[in-house]
Amino acid sequence: MKITSNPYNPIPTIEVIDLFCGIGGLSYGMKSKGFDILAGYDLDSTCRYAYETNNRAKFIYKDIKTVSADEINALYSKDAIRVLAGCAPCQPFSSYAFKNKKKDPNKYDLLYEFGRLVKETLPDIVTMENVAQILAFKDKPVLSDFVNLLKSCNYHVWVKAVYCPNYGIPQTRRRLVLLASRLGEIELIPPTHKPNEYKTVEDAIGDLPELEAGEADPNDPLHRAKALSPKNINRIRHTPYGGSWKDWPKRLQLRCHQTDNGRSFGSVYGRMVWEKPAPTMTTQCTGLGNGRFGHPTQDRAISVREAALIQTFPKTYKFFADEEYVAITKASRYIGNAVPPKLGEIIAESIRIHVSEITKK
Incomplete structure (x- = not known):
């Protein structure tokens, strides 16, 4: 899409649809940075109250395998920057799963379903958060398949394991973060905290x-x-x-x-x-x-x-x-x-800077 700016609104509205939204940690972090959260999809209906109350967005109780591109596209506005976010359930890729032989094979498909929706809707920006172990996962090349699909759809992709204390989160959480944009090169902002500044x-x-x-x-x-x-x-x-x-x-x-x-x-x-x-x-x-x-x-x-x-x-x-x-x-x-809301803020700030830089060109 062609991005235009004006003196009253330096960057276009950024709209987000959150797949596998849970109670809304990622959405809340992005909302805190001024993004418009349109809807969250999840199969746990008990998350509805927390998601809708805190994000002022619609909770859609639905299996991602039954979600269509037309349904997703109908939620976005015509001239907004469209962000499709998701944190596919990580049980197959967790540390526990590496030791547990009885893995649920259906969980592997969720990232492929996310990829299907990306390919069919072609949002301007895609972001995903997951456990860092997915980088080393041997059973199926789910991450590399997802990245290759993004690249085949003309996305610039940044993906890396992120140490959360480097971004002001007071836990030794290490998570994979992926950012992809059809607008140009994109990356996560540099760490905001040095080791002597970590939140405790x-x-x-x-x-x-x-x-x-x-x-x-x-x-x-x-x-x-x-x-x-x-x-x-x-x-x-x-x-x-x-x-x-x-x-x-x-x-x-x-x-x-x-x-x-x-x-x-x-x-x-x-x-x-x-x-x-x-x-x-x-x-x-x-x-x-x-x-x-x-x-x-x-x-x-x-x-x-x-x-x-x-x-x-x-x-x-x-x-x-x-x-x-x-x-x-x-x-x-x-x-x-949940995705820590603070990590959602960091992802949103990275997207905001990216869109701002593209707007200036």
């Missing part, structure tokens, strides 16, 4: 009220921590600052930890530390035994609110219509599956 656990959650395991903050229903059994309370009390199960007396250790394989999981039942970024938030990030998700100094796992803040969701983000009855397991799944 303390930056993210250091000001929240103290909690006991199983307790909720009366002023913030999302600041709620899972209850722990007496034995696990004893275990977390025996876990020093920054420590893990390896610091427990033998009577508290699990049998699996005493095997050669179990000894390799040194972070399980671990505590975070205040002065460093947190580990990657997963769908089980509020469970003490699922990683280094113990609070740095309190005898509990992190709360839903703490997980959301580490994932860069603002306190104003609404996850449920009634947050007095927070389902911790569901909230953790929403948060762990």
Whole structure:
């Protein structure tokens, strides 16, 4: 498309359709940079409230395999820059999947379906976020197939694993980011933070009220921590600052930890530390035994609110219509599956700069 500018609006309107949108982390980050979010597609209908409430955009409950090019194109305006975004479910490409023989073969098809829609709709810009392990995935060349399809449709493609602390996200998340444009060369903006400037656990959650395991903050229903059994309370009390199960007396250790394989999981039942970024938030990030998700100094796992803040969701983000009855397991799944809104902002800023530079030519 030919991009024209005027003195009142230096760049055209940028419109976004978000495939595999979940509760809207990517959309929210892009909306925060002034993009018009038109719609999000997802097969989890329970994400509707959070997506629509926070993004003021339509949630479409539909299998991507049944979505047509005509349907997508009808949502865009005539003279806008059209962005098609997506984060195909990453279970087949995750670290866990490399160890798990029982993979769902249907999940592989989702990136190909994304590619189908790109080829049929030819949006101006495409962006994708996924786990970094997809770069090394051996079973199927899904990423290289996707990149080759983009190039065959005259897209300039930038793709790289991104270390999230370099962009102000307080967790050691490493994610693949892809940007592709039919307008010209495009790339992610340079890192915004040096190692001595990384956002830390303390930056993210250091000001929240103290909690006991199983307790909720009366002023913030999302600041709620899972209850722990007496034995696990004893275990977390025996876990020093920054420590893990390896610091427990033998009577508290699990049998699996005493095997050669179990000894390799040194972070399980671990505590975070205040002065460093947190580990990657997963769908089980509020469970003490699922990683280094113990609070740095309190005898509990992190709360839903703490997980959301580490994932860069603002306190104003609404996850449920009634947050007095927070389902911790569901909230953790929403948060762990989401694109950090801050990463969405970085992607949007990269697109905005790209469009601005093309406009000036």
